[in-house]
Amino acid sequence: MRIATTPSMAAEVGTAPRRAVFQPAGNAALDRAIVAQAVEWLVRLQSGAASAAERAACEQWRGAHPDHEKAWQRVRGLGADLRDGVHGLAPETARGALRGADAARRRWALKAFVLAASGGVGAWALRDDMAWWRADYRTATGEQRSVLLPDGTRVVLNTRSAIDVDFSAAERGIRLLGGEIMVSSGHDAAARPLVVHAGPGRVVPIGTRFLVRAPDGPATGEVVVLEGLVELSVAGREGTLRLPAGQGARYAADGISAPESSSENAAGWTQGVLVVERMRLDDFLAELGRYRPGVLRCDPAVGAILVSGAFPVARTDAVLDMLEETLPVRRRSLGPYWTTIAAR
Known part of the structure; x- marks a missing residue:
């Protein structure tokens, strides 16, 4: 089977049924986007290299919305300020996240902080991540x-x-x-x-x-x-x-x-291509997000748009560019690792 590696797609607005996706028990009390910002601020301030301007910017962010302060306090409270281990994470893992010596481990630790702080995941998920790191x-x-x-x-x-x-x-x-x-x-x-x-x-x-x-x-x-x-x-x-x-x-x-x-x-992914036919945009972005670092989310207002085509998984930015060019959507980014596709 030969599949072209140039992005191609078609789209239509529809009401396709949502694919069943497993959701861990528990409701998130805070938006994970806000929690992610709080984690980034905490990591930056406790890295030992934060400037006075950055500390002032953090204070301004905390005061901008009540949920910002809630997220900050929750992240601060996970495991005694990161020094003694975070919510079941080993202290060396938490400290390694702040040092940034191992980029992959830092990303995993930050993910764990965000999920634990947002309240949307149980202890099983952290145990599964540990098993992941020990995998053959x-x-x-x-x-x-x-x-x-x-x-x-x-x-x-x-x-x-x-x-x-x-x-x-x-x-x-x-x-x-x-x-x-x-x-x-x-x-x-x-x-x-x-x-x-x-x-x-x-x-x-x-x-x-x-x-x-x-x-x-x-x-x-x-x-x-x-x-x-x-x-x-x-x-x-x-x-x-x-x-x-x-x-x-x-x-x-x-x-x-x-x-x-x-x-x-x-099996298109084995050739570097994600092939979909009449897939909901929110499900498509969830799948595409597995191939890029950070978080890729879809605004519910555009989630029912149907997408068909062949998309190179190694060029996710190009795929997002094409979505903006051909669909009534736009990309909003909160730093390099948090992207939302919303209505134009």
Whole structure:
């Protein structure tokens, strides 16, 4: 399959149904954009390099809106001012975020601060991030990686993805901790089954090539079969669903959805292209945001616009430029890592 790498798209205003996305329990008491600003101010002021002008600017920001001061106080209160560890984070991790010695670790720590302070995430999410850092194989934002396992199975990890590999006497196990992978199954001389575990889902391929997605957290996932056949089941539930090539299904702890038709376009990301057809703009931006650092959000007022086309995942800024040129939307940026697509 050949896909052009020049962005192309079509769009229309519609009322497409929202794709089911897992949401952690708990309601955010504060806008995460405001919390992110508070975290940035705190990091800047506690870095040891803040100027008097920056301290005055922070005071002005805090006084500009009551929610700014609430966010500031909440961030300040997480873990005794970052010196003794933050809300379950090790002290060295928190201090490392301020020093900025490891950019990837700093981004992770800041993300944890924002989520914990905004109240929209539980302790499970921080534990999952720790498991992510200990994963056998993982990719950073915008990175893709191909891994050849001892049995000849090839796993391609998409952006922000992580897996553990556990080959035992009983099975050749792969655990998807988050993100998305394409698996081309190899042959095992000992005839051990290849099993992909992803949250409650258990995927057993039968000489096949398939995708497993869990970008929204460990509680939900999706399987798309590109070649061959897979058997999908859910822990604690009876029954197994057989999916042939060209079909996919979503799953969660409460069961498996009805099979749906799929196409090779689902694997477009392995060629550096995000291919979508009549996808809601808010869902499209959520997917595109996985390929760029920071936060990319969509104003609900334009979320129902439908988008179709092929978009290069390595050129997300060019894709956003095209959205501005062809849709009734505009881009608003709050620093380099917070972008909102809103009505023009």
